[in-house]
Amino acid sequence: MSSSFEKYQRRRLRSSYFSVVISIALVLFLVGLFGLVFIKTTHIAQHVKETVTLTIFLKDQARKQDVANLQAELERAPYTNSIRYISKADAAVSYQEDLGEDFIEFLGENPLKNAIDLTLTSSYVTPEAMAKIEKNLLIRKIVSEVLFDKPLIELLSKNLSRLSFWMLIFSVLLGLVSVVLINSSIRLSVYSKRFTLKTMQLVGATKRFIRRPFIRKSMQLGLIAALIAIAGLAAFAYYIDSKIPELALFSDLKPYGFLALGMLLLGLLITWISTFFATRRFLNLRTDELYY
Numbered sequence: 597m598s599s600s601f602e603k604y605q606r607r608r609l610r611s612s613y614f615s616v617v618i619s620i621a622l623v624l625f626l627v628g629l630f631g632l633v634f635i636k637t638t639h640i641a642q643h644v645k646e647t648v649t650l651t652i653f654l655k656d657q658a659r660k661q662d663v664a665n666l667q668a669e670l671e672r673a674p675y676t677n678s679i680r681y682i683s684k685a686d687a688a689v690s691y692q693e694d695l696g697e698d699f700i701e702f703l704g705e706n707p708l709k710n711a712i713d714l715t716l717t718s719s720y721v722t723p724e725a726m727a728k729i730e731k732n733l734l735i736r737k738i739v740s741e742v743l744f745d746k747p748l749i750e751l752l753s754k755n756l757s758r759l760s761f762w763m764l765i766f767s768v769l770l771g772l773v774s775v776v777l778i779n780s781s782i783r784l785s786v787y788s789k790r791f792t793l794k795t796m797q798l799v800g801a802t803k804r805f806i807r808r809p810f811i812r813k814s815m816q817l818g819l820i821a822a823l824i825a826i827a828g829l830a831a832f833a834y835y836i837d838s839k840i841p842e843l844a845l846f847s848d849l850k851p852y853g854f855l856a857l858g859m860l861l862l863g864l865l866i867t868w869i870s871t872f873f874a875t876r877r878f879l880n881l882r883t884d885e886l887y888y
Contacts (some may be wrong), residue, residue, distance in 0.1 A: 620821035658738035673701030782870035
């Protein structure tokens with residue numbers, strides 16, 4: 597009889613642990629999935645920003661050495677992503693291909709100017725930063741004009757700011773939901789052992805001594821759940837990448853390493869905090885209150 601009861605208790609305990617691990621793993625998987633979307637969205641936004649071109653038109657009388665000096669200075673500038681010098685002859689060839697006719701023969705001369713196409717690092721692609729760069733370039737004697745699509749930059753900056761704001765709000769809400777769900781799973785697990793907690797307390801064990809094995813076990817479950825969630829997220833990302841290779845999900849693995857580490861730490865931290873407060877609550881209850 598005693599053996600059957602012990603087996604029953606062990607099955608209940610394993611079932612309880614299994615449900616806790618699955619619950620935490622599902623929550624962490626959702627958190628990781630949002631992190632995956634956030635990383636990819638940020639990468640796409642950065643790529644779009646770095647395709648924006650600022651064109652510097654040079655005066656016809658600009659000397660080659662002055663142009664070379666300007667190029668060298670631009671290459672060293674912190675805002676530069678890439679630069680490309682386009683001579684007026686090369687620009688004319690490109691225009692002729694687009695128009696399908698020789699406009700130089702019609703006009704009698706090449707009206708185009710030598711230019712430098714400058715793409716900026718993503719952090720400098722804002723209306724304010726680009727206006728400042730434009731101002732600094734226009735004071736140079738060899739620069740005739742600086743052009744970039746101001747309405748596009750303003751629209752891009754506005755939409756990305758709006759997107760970042762809503763993603764921040766959603767991440768905070770998701771974080772709160774994650775804490776509540778994981779906390780509920782841990783509290784249910786501790787609740788099932790509330791009489792064991794009280795019995796240990798009644799025989800003289802300190803709260804710290806009683807709490808320690810529960811916290812250790814919960815953190816083990818949190819670690820297992822986090823590893824399951826990370827493995828599930830990796831499998832999901834691999835599947836999506838195989839179906840939609842254009843997304844290039846694995847073009848840069850470093851952010852995903854930080855995401856996996858964050859999921860791992862989140863699983864450990866929330867289980868530790870939840871178990872601490874859950875055990876404290878039941879230890880502070882009177883014996884007759886354990887039945888409610």
